[in-house]
Amino acid sequence: MSVDFQINGKAAKAxxxxxxxxxxxxxxxxxxxxxxxxxxxxxxxxxxxxxxGQPVRSCQTPLSTVSGKKVATVESLSSDNSHPLQAAWxxxxxxxxxxxxxxxxxxAAALLAKNKNPSDAEIDQAMSGNLCRCGTxxxxxxxxxxxxxxxxxx
Amino acid sequence: xTQITTSRxxxxxxxxxxxxxxxxxxHLPGTMGEAAAAGTLxxxxxxxxxxxxxxxxxxxxxxxxGQGVYTSMPMLIAEELNVDIKQIKVxxxxxxxxxxxxxxxxxxxxxxxxxxxxxxxxxxxxxQVREMLLTAAAxxxxxxxxxxxxxxxxxxxPGGRKATYGDLAEAASRMPVPEKPPIKDxxxxxxxxxxxxxxxxxxxxxxxxxxxxxxxxxxxxxxxxVQCPVIGGKVxxxxxxxxKAVNGVLDVVQVNDGVAVVASNWWQAKKASExxxxxxxxxxGATLSDEGVISATRQxxxxxxxxxxxxxxxxxxxxxxxxxxxMQAEYVTPMQSHAPLEPxxxxxxxxxxxxxxxxxTQFQQGAQGAVAAxxxxxxxDITLQTTFLGGGFGRRLELDFIVQAAQISKAVNKPVKLLxxxxxxxxxxxxxxxxxxxxxxxxxxxxxxxxxxxKVASQSVTQRAFGLPKDTLDPFMxxxxxxxxxxxxxxxxLVIHDTGVRVGYWRAVSHxxxxxxNESFMDEMAKAxxxxxxxYRMDLLAGKPRFANVLKLAATKAGWGKPLANGHAxxxxxxxxxxTYMAQVAEVSLxxxxxxxxxxxxxxxxxxxMVNPDTVEAQIQSSVxxxxxxxxxxxxxxxxxxxxxxxxxxxxxxxxxxxPKIDIVLVKSTEKPGGIGEPATAVVxxxxxxxxxxxxxxxxxxxxxxxxAIKQA
Numbered sequence: 001m002s003v004d005f006q007i008n009g010k011a012a013k014a015x016x017x018x019x020x021x022x023x024x025x026x027x028x029x030x031x032x033x034x035x036x037x038x039x040x041x042x043x044x045x046x047x048x049x050x051x052x053g054q055p056v057r058s059c060q061t062p063l064s065t066v067s068g069k070k071v072a073t074v075e076s077l078s079s080d081n082s083h084p085l086q087a088a089w090x091x092x093x094x095x096x097x098x099x100x101x102x103x104x105x106x107x108a109a110a111l112l113a114k115n116k117n118p119s120d121a122e123i124d125q126a127m128s129g130n131l132c133r134c135g136t137x138x139x140x141x142x143x144x145x146x147x148x149x150x151x152x153x154x
Numbered sequence: 155x156t157q158i159t160t161s162r163x164x165x166x167x168x169x170x171x172x173x174x175x176x177x178x179x180x181h182l183p184g185t186m187g188e189a190a191a192a193g194t195l196x197x198x199x200x201x202x203x204x205x206x207x208x209x210x211x212x213x214x215x216x217x218x219x220g221q222g223v224y225t226s227m228p229m230l231i232a233e234e235l236n237v238d239i240k241q242i243k244v245x246x247x248x249x250x251x252x253x254x255x256x257x258x259x260x261x262x263x264x265x266x267x268x269x270x271x272x273x274x275x276x277x278x279x280x281x282q283v284r285e286m287l288l289t290a291a292a293x294x295x296x297x298x299x300x301x302x303x304x305x306x307x308x309x310x311x312p313g314g315r316k317a318t319y320g321d322l323a324e325a326a327s328r329m330p331v332p333e334k335p336p337i338k339d340x341x342x343x344x345x346x347x348x349x350x351x352x353x354x355x356x357x358x359x360x361x362x363x364x365x366x367x368x369x370x371x372x373x374x375x376x377x378x379x380v381q382c383p384v385i386g387g388k389v390x391x392x393x394x395x396x397x398k399a400v401n402g403v404l405d406v407v408q409v410n411d412g413v414a415v416v417a418s419n420w421w422q423a424k425k426a427s428e429x430x431x432x433x434x435x436x437x438x439g440a441t442l443s444d445e446g447v448i449s450a451t452r453q454x455x456x457x458x459x460x461x462x463x464x465x466x467x468x469x470x471x472x473x474x475x476x477x478x479x480x481m482q483a484e485y486v487t488p489m490q491s492h493a494p495l496e497p498x499x500x501x502x503x504x505x506x507x508x509x510x511x512x513x514x515t516q517f518q519q520g521a522q523g524a525v526a527a528x529x530x531x532x533x534x535d536i537t538l539q540t541t542f543l544g545g546g547f548g549r550r551l552e553l554d555f556i557v558q559a560a561q562i563s564k565a566v567n568k569p570v571k572l573l574x575x576x577x578x579x580x581x582x583x584x585x586x587x588x589x590x591x592x593x594x595x596x597x598x599x600x601x602x603x604x605x606x607x608x609k610v611a612s613q614s615v616t617q618r619a620f621g622l623p624k625d626t627l628d629p630f631m632x633x634x635x636x637x638x639x640x641x642x643x644x645x646x647x648l649v650i651h652d653t654g655v656r657v658g659y660w661r662a663v664s665h666x667x668x669x670x671x672n673e674s675f676m677d678e679m680a681k682a683x684x685x686x687x688x689x690y691r692m693d694l695l696a697g698k699p700r701f702a703n704v705l706k707l708a709a710t711k712a713g714w715g716k717p718l719a720n721g722h723a724x725x726x727x728x729x730x731x732x733x734t735y736m737a738q739v740a741e742v743s744l745x746x747x748x749x750x751x752x753x754x755x756x757x758x759x760x761x762x763x764m765v766n767p768d769t770v771e772a773q774i775q776s777s778v779x780x781x782x783x784x785x786x787x788x789x790x791x792x793x794x795x796x797x798x799x800x801x802x803x804x805x806x807x808x809x810x811x812x813x814p815k816i817d818i819v820l821v822k823s824t825e826k827p828g829g830i831g832e833p834a835t836a837v838v839x840x841x842x843x844x845x846x847x848x849x850x851x852x853x854x855x856x857x858x859x860x861x862x863a864i865k866q867a
Contacts, residue, residue, distance in 0.1 A: 016419070017401065024421040028376070033368040034361015036544070038495045039576040040424075043802040046495055074361040086359040093351065093768055096220030096776055098358030099365060099495045099544030124811040131802060133495045133545050134220045135779025137813035139772075 005066045007032070008076040018064035022056075023047045025063050026073060034074040034102045038131070045130030048103035049073050055110035057129075074102035077109065084154070085109055088147035096134035104130045108144050116152050118144065196327035198286050200252040201231055201279040204327075208307055208320030210235070211243045215253035216272075217263040217516050218246075218354060219494075219546035220776070221831045222769035225352045229765055230272055233345045234280030234337055236305045237319075244353055246540040249518035263516040264551055264659065266732040266829020269765050273827050274337075281335035283326070290325035291317055340763060340824060349768040354542070366513035366541045369501040371569040375404055376420040377562050378427050378573055381412035381582050384436040384795035385656045389413060392432040400426035407565040410528075411554065411582075414562045420573055439654060440795040444588070447653045447792070448486060451590045454651035455611035459625050461648045463610075463632040468643030470596075473605030477596030481682055485593070485671040486856040488789035490586035490660050491797075491805055496544020497579045502559035503569035504529065509536040509560060510569075514543035516550040524553040525560045547780070548659040551619070552584050580805050581797040584658025585790050587613035591671030596643070601683020602693070605643035610635055610668060614650045615657045625650070630659065634668040634731050634836065637676070638701040639694035655792075661780055665731045665836035673727040673840030674855065677847060687844060688714050688726050700760050700825070701728060704737040707758035707819045712739035719743075722753065725845025729837045732829030735760040735821075738778075740814075740841040742849060748861030750786050750846055752814040755838060759818070762825035770830050775816050777834030783808045785839035786858050 002015045007030060014025045026032050026049065035058060038046030042057040049058045050072040051065075077083040081090060085108055088094075095101045104127070111118055111126035118126070123144050132140070197203050203211040212231050216223040224244045232239050247253045249261055256275070257267040284304045291309040292299035294317070302311045307319045319326075340346070357363035382388065392413050394406035402422035407414045413430055417423035474480050500513035502525075509531055515521050518538055526533040543550055559572040574582075589612040596605035616622040616630055627648060635646050660666070680690035688709050695702040705728050709715075714724060721743045728737045741754040755778050764770050788805045791798045799805035839857065847853045852867035 016421070020421050024419060028419045028421070031370075032361070033364075036365075036495075037367065037497065037573070039802050041576070041801050041803070044495060044576075074359075077360065079360055079362075081356055081360055089359045090351070090355050093355060093772065095352075095355055095358035096222075096772060097218075097495070097543060097545045098220065098354065098363050099542075101358050102361050105359060128809045128811045131495065131807055131809065133493065133547070133780070133807055135776040135808065135813070136772075137779065137808075137810040138775055138816055140810065 003063050003067045005068060006070045008072055014063055016063055018062065020063045021059050022049065022061040022063055022066055022071065023058035026058060032073050032075055036099055036102055038100065044100070045107060046100050046103040048106040048130065050106060050110060053110070053113065055107050074105055077105060084147040084150040085112070085143070088143035088150070091146060092139045092143040094136050094139040094143050096136055100130060100132045104132065104140055108140070108147070111144070112148055112151055116148050118148060196323035198283045198323070198327045199279055199331055200250070201276065202235065202283045204319050204323035206320050206323065208318040209243060210237060210241055210307065210319065211245055213245050213247040215247040215261060216268040217514070217540050217543050217546065219263065219516065219543035219550065221268070221773055222352055222766060223263070223268045224354050225350060226269060226765040226769060227272055227276060228353070229345050229350055230276035231280035233343055234277050235284050237307050239345065239350050239353065241307055249522045249538050260517065261519045262551065263546065264548060266831040266833070269827045270733065270829055273763070277337045278335060281337045282331050285332045285335040286326040286329040287319055287322050289329045290322045294322070294325065346765050347763070347767070350766055352769070364541050365496055365544045366499045366501065367496055367544070367573060369512045369541060369571060371501060371503060374501070374569040374571055375416050375418060375566065376423050376573070377414045377416045377570050378420065378423045378575060379409070379412050379414045379558060379578060380427050380430055380432060381578060382434045382436060383581070384434070384439040385582055386439045387434045387436040390433040390435045392430060394430060396429035396431070397426040400429065405566050406430070407562050409558050409561040411558060414558065414572065416562060416566050416570065424575065436795060442654055442792050442795045444489060444791040447489070447588050447655055448590065450653055451588055451611050451651050454649050455590050455592060455609055458611065458649040458651055461625065461627045461650065463627065463635050463646035463648050466645040468605070470605045470607045470643045470645045473643035474594070474596045477604055478599040479597040479682065480594065481597065481679065482592065482594035483675055483678060483855060485591040485674060487589040487667045487670060488791070488857055489588050489655065490784050490788070491580050491583045491790050491799065492547040492549035492658070492660055493580055493583070493802070493805055493807065494545025494547055494549055497574045497576055498555040499571065499573040500556045500559040501569065501571040502563040504560055504564040507531060507535050511536060511556060511560065512539045512541060513556065514541050514550055515556060516543070516546050517553065520553050521556045524557050528557045529560055529564060547661045549583060551659060576802070577800045580799050580801060584656050586660030586666070587615065587653070587655065587657040589664070589667035591667055593671055593675045595675070595679055597679060597683060601685055603641050603679055606641050607645045608635060608672070609647040609649065610671070611649040611651055612664070612667060613653050613655065613657050615659050615663070617650070617652065618657060631664045633663055634665040634672065634729050637672045638698050638728065638730055639691070640696060640698070641694065661777070662731070662832040662835035665729065665833060666784065666839065669727065669729045669836040670839050670843065670857065673729065674843050674853070677725070677844040678853060691726070691728060700735040701730065703821060704728070704735045704758040704760050707821065708737035708739050708756050711758065711817055711819050712741070712756035714739060723845050723849035725841045725843065725848055727837050727840035727844060729833065731833040731836060733762065733826065734828030734830055734833050736833050736837050738834065738837045738841040740838065740845045742842060742845040744849065748864060750842065750859055752782060752842060754815045754817065755841070756817045757819070757834060758821070759830070760821035760823050760825070761828040761830050762823050763827045764820070765827070767820060770820060771818050773830045774818055774834045777832060778816055778838045779808050779813055781835035781838040782842065784857065785842050786860070789858055
């Protein structure tokens, strides 16, 4: 049995067992490795992707639940780093080890999709599910505000 | 630099070029191999490869784990090679003697040593290549070398002569390597000391950076492992029937530390691993508890062999006799887990005598050696490629997971990617050892300390990891034990006690214990003396300009002594570590549930010469957050030898909503470079502890400083 859905705007068919978490389908079957495994328990946010525009923890999202839905991963932002969030991440030199940053970017993208001018409290609210063991939080905050400003002008 | 000459030969012999360093994870692997095969890649020395097309590749002998070495190491070479960092590609160096870290005696990334080790070595390496290119050009054009200039990848000479580094690379690589090429005076630096953009950032914002977990080899299978709940325990027997029945499972393999399930994808392996039935011989570790560890360490402090950290000054006992006041306190730091966000993993392919290893490690030669020993292979038959590390913090100095991957690959005769679960990671770490620190002071009538007797009891990581003989001073345990203050009579003792816990180096290592004790006690003495903690410290720093300077800078920037918001208080701390001088001021309050809220941390640091000030700031920011977690939130506890924390809920690092504003003042300095990857981790904790004591009047002497700990203090 296979499950059909969209990944980053393209049709995808996954043959994994339907209880397989979306994370492993994306990484091991579809070969998109930008999305990371950190905890397997929705505690760290490294596996954050969008399902129909909502940020979800793909390690806790069974494949069966995305049938017919639109899934977006960090690779959907852009490959040339032209997305305002990617540009802001580079400008502020956010990543250190970088492992959590795909998840951070996808949580930030979901936030800015509905709020182009988030306050500190709103950023904290949206981002506190994403752990960064390197402690890049201050730079993430600054980069989100920067990207939001760019998106307001666009 | 005869060492470079000799090692260059051995480097070339390793065939490392043909095997290809892993190039930045931006899908360049193989580029070097292809170039070498085409005979177009030249290696003037072990650090710089130049291709005909003028592509310049610099090898980083240090692993990129977030601290920015893939940028800072090439910056040092580029400075002397006179090329823009944008003209350079960076690749991870293979294991080789030439890449040994002189400060640690092995090819290790750790101890905040990368810049300190590379500062001169890499500039010389860059200068060697520049001089060889110039010599080659002079010979080709038959002109005096002094008439030539090397700039931006081009050599220019009289009469409009011009050739790229690539044009000259082949000839240059046949020139003798100059032993003492001229290097720049730091005042002439154009790259070093500037805020160069990190070379790894673009790949880390679009998902293309290749971490160990992302490695894929043709025909590769996936594995996960179940290890004994008690570290050190062994498999007695196991029943894999249910696990083997799971769809996709290919094999179940016993290795030294446990049982691995191998499947055609990782999720199948993980699901099947939950169905294993394993009988364990738990071994001696089954009696361990965190309280037992701490009380045994305290007992050792009283009765164990005392090692002198440094030669005693004056006579502490006489000074205690004549002191107006004698005071003492004991501080306790618990065990900690590293818990980097990328779980332990490695990819191995054992093919007969040859072994290919790819993954995240801080210790290339260690990996080679440990796998060779485990498989009975020759180290030179083991090829190792280092990927990006999804965090290190000391955990990836260890080799357990690399050996496991190799053993599993050998057993199934296929390339294998071993990936642990987070639960295995937190329950099978090499933990920061617990520490018991006892400090006794004599104060004169004015409240000034005349004598300090400091004693730290803890476990030696160096004994476990590197076989340091028993009853020998472990220098990593002495870090920051001797503070920078002028005190006439001092004695600093170390007692090493093996509790049976599997211990490891954890970011900032023993600076964490010793700075917490020393700097907390400094505030306790100031309080006893009725003095301001900042002024009390400053009065003990005559003739210590670098200490005094950072203390003053941090206090001034933080507004020390100025009014604060209601319910807020400041705490200050000072330390030297890794040749870096640092002061921090923390501003805290308590939230409704009594937990500490850190609003702002002000850091003043004198790190000597800086390679990249932005990276210096990033490492300080990172360390403050990392240290805060250990100061306020998480610890490792054990019951019946079982670690009780299993994931990021029970071992809870700092999250964004808890992250303070961090203000940083960097001292412009021409002193030799200090390390910056770690020290702030240790300084933030006493700064917070002192702020909490100032706010509540309660002194928490055992970490972490939770609401409950404050209530009970």
